[in-house]
Amino acid sequence: MFQTLLIANRGEIACRVAATARRLGLRTVAVYSDADADAQHVRACDQAVRIGGPEPRDSYLKIDAILAAARAAGAHAVHPGYGFLSENEHFARACEEAGLIFVGPPAQAIAAMGSKSAAKALMERAGVPLVPGYHGDEQAPDFLHRQADAIGYPVLIKASAGGGGKGMRIVESSGAFLGALRSCQREAASSFGDDRVLIERYITKPRHIEIQVFGDQHGQYVYLFERDCSVQRRHQKVIEEAPAPGMTAERRQAMGEAAIAAARAVNYVGAGTVEFIAEQDGRFYFMEMNTRLQVEHPVTELITGHDLVEWQLRVADGQPLPARQEDLRIDGHAIEVRIYAENPDKDFLPSIGTLRTLRYPEHAAFAPGPVRIDSGVRQGSVISPFYDPMIAKVITHGADREQARRRLIRTLADTQVAGVHTNKTFLQRLLGDAAFAQADLDTGLIPRRHDALFPQAGAVPAAVLSLAACALLARQGLPGRGRSPAPPADPWSARDGWRVGGDYHQTLSLMVGEQRHDLRLERQEQNWRLQAADGVHLLDWQAAARPDQPEAQSLRVWLDGAEHRGQVLQDGDQLQVSLDGADWTLSLFDPLLAAGQGRDEGHGGRLTAPMPGKIIALNVDAGASVKRGDVLLVMEAMKMEHSILAPADGTVTELFFAVGDQVPEGAELAAMEH
Structure with a gap:
């Protein structure tokens, strides 16, 4: 086998490839951008080569820089990972021309499947069923609009060269088509350098089922069964599992054989995924073929016992x-979720910052097992605006689906992340939702179950407030009742809240979302009381800090005699309380700061950036009259577009940035008069 492997990617896939290559005795070479100089994948490899600036176009998308790194390191082969250049036919061909082994399919196979339109035509000739739609080369907006009208709404616009939900929009009516088309084309051009699209009839309540295929250089093919990736948001997979619930042996074979036929049609070599959209009655249609390893490949590895890398x-x-079709078996069930740095309560906006805390359960492993973690970051890593905000993939395996599901919920509950907003609690709610638990799956599950998955802010349990309050008292050195430390040699240095001729009290204001909770903590001799909106409670606690994690405290709190055990992570003014498997984010309320902000509210409308990003479109000019909900400008962050809307009817008085400008979170983008 070749001896030196260059990994032309970053993040968890680069770490994953490095681990497998090391086990096979290969020497590994990482490439990195300026933003990734201290990244986990750099540490995971034997050698690392800088290839450019933090923007992907200046580093991970630069073919010449990667080939130069391969030459400098004496590499024999290049693994493209997924994303970036992994499905770029020009990169595959450049590697071949440079005498490097490209760990993936031949360039012509990537070209054949790289265009969704061309792939659909190829599958049509091969007799694979297709969803009704337009997959041609004509891309004039008016022509595409007429095609959509003829297909009938709703339709799905998809980037022809796309993947991962980028450049994809559902259009419900003819009047909304052209605006959605422009947005798709911009996003497709930004993500893939190709703004061509195709249009298909949008199937209601569809399931997304994909088949893992493999081919070798000797013309042999196998399929390693299916994955169900139906649970999605914005056409991006949220939960992936294998095998697909309700799959019959007959349909599995039919889909597997169709996937192999697709691979044979382009003389495919290596790992590939053939994706199908399936109706609830079992009929399935070819969607596309991803000519690379998929992010969700671990669930296939866990049910088959084979390392796909x-x-x-x-x-x-x-x-x-390594195996023939008749040798492959399904063992149990596996489910994967991805912990992202994003805020589900703010339409999943990316969250930028430093991972102050990142801890997984002790039984989790970075290798196949009942609980597996795939991650490219560690505690102290920075989630930057330049790349996908994934923190980790968490994968669990069980004897059946229910065991894997319960194991995954427990693992997420025991995972600690602080420093950025995450989707962890949302994932716990999703896995515990009745529809998912009963395998009532389709790509619209999340919007269909919106009220259950995004509950309105309700009463905050007194136990949560007491955990946060006790953590703050303990950090100040104040002990719980009956647990006063031994008297110090100098009584004036004691930090126990003692007062001459009076009892100690302290007031706290904690924010949970928009809700403010005012608390009064009183100590009378050795007895603590908590006064909250629901009354006065007897309070006692024990707190234990972790030497390896000073910002975390494990607490036992007795509220009116009832014991509650939880953990509190503090990051500045932010407190993350974990109790009974759920997380609550609280913040200390500063009345002086709030008063200062209140004085500014009379100065007219202020529109600020919800996250760091780049201005990619200005839809209005200064002086324009707008209606509430009009799109004023469009930002791009982490390869996704975010529209900034007018909060009310009024006039745009000033725009503070131009197209192409990078803006920080909180920057004032525009001013309005109402």
């Missing part, structure tokens, strides 16, 4: 497939 490396080396 090892298969990739062996096949690229010219070896035959």
